[in-house]
Amino acid sequence: MKRKPSTEATAAWIRLMRVQSRVLDAVEQDLKKAGFPPLAWYDALLELSRAPSGEMRPVELEKQMLIPQYSTSRLIDRLVDEGLAARRECKIDKRGQFVEITEAGRELQKKMWTAYSAAIEKHIGSKLSDADAAKLSGLLDRLGCSCGEAQMQAARDGAPAR
Amino acid sequence: MKRKPSTEATAAWIRLMRVQSRVLDAVEQDLKKAGFPPLAWYDALLELSRAPSGEMRPVELEKQMLIPQYSTSRLIDRLVDEGLAARRECKIDKRGQFVEITEAGRELQKKMWTAYSAAIEKHIGSKLSDADAAKLSGLLDRLGCSCGEAQMQAARDGAPAR
DNA sequence: GAGGAATAAATGCATTTGCATGCAACAAGT
């Protein structure tokens, strides 16, 4: 008798959920213990630092990070409050704005990458050969309909999450 | 030059985060659109329905679901509020209690499984052959330090998530 | 069996999310 989702598919689903939640928790905890803000901040800072002249529109950030609009808005609030980014007026579209990363923001991003990369190594790298990691990536890609294009470039100096 | 986390490991990390978030969102949305409560409720109901005589200790539930203690406590509150479960006194340990699933709870769990399994099939099953799904499971297992024992049994009539 | 550590569960409080809505500025059609 054939079941609708095969046992294999269901098992994969369960693991995808459980393993990512465990690994994410572990990494977030490592960062927190090292005294850093949550991963989402890192992601935002990384995106900003990569943007030409260190600034981008909130809408762009939103698309890159795959988070809801209001969430982006408030994330930016917090970054600005902490002096990690600044809002700039957008001359070509007065509804909008630019968000520019500050020096402090760039520094934090770099510092975080130390702890962050160590965590990735600890929780992923050390448990999987490069070949297996690549296999895993390949399989995941088939589910996610791509993680965008820039992923290999991403891995160059900082990995965006979520 | 060798980097600390290899590009492969980093790429796997990124995908693990992004893909699970996308897939989870998609599944949650499907459930919500079908008028059902969040996945966490399903997981709890499933655990309860599987327990002998349909009841278990909150602590157990907590361990199964891998969520914090206070979170379990409040999840149970909600289930009880909706008449899906009931708190029972625990005679052998008066600090504790038992949570018992109600008939309504069992029914909801079954109904949800229809929508839930369809979503799994849609977002996982249809995108991966059984063999590939099994490979994916295997690779994920190496990261997560196990998803408990009961996973194949889990797949029999309802998949717990997270 | 008395005192202290450990465990089960709940809860107050601050922060964060989700949802819907608001409010501008732009774009298009007439």
Added chain:
DNA sequence: ACTTGTTGCATGCAAATGCATTTATTCCTC
């Protein structure tokens, strides 16, 4: 230019979460 619709962002409010603490009970160890 004037309605109508759309886009970019902010925000009020309710619900959910995280954290630390509280309360009650049980488990040790002496």
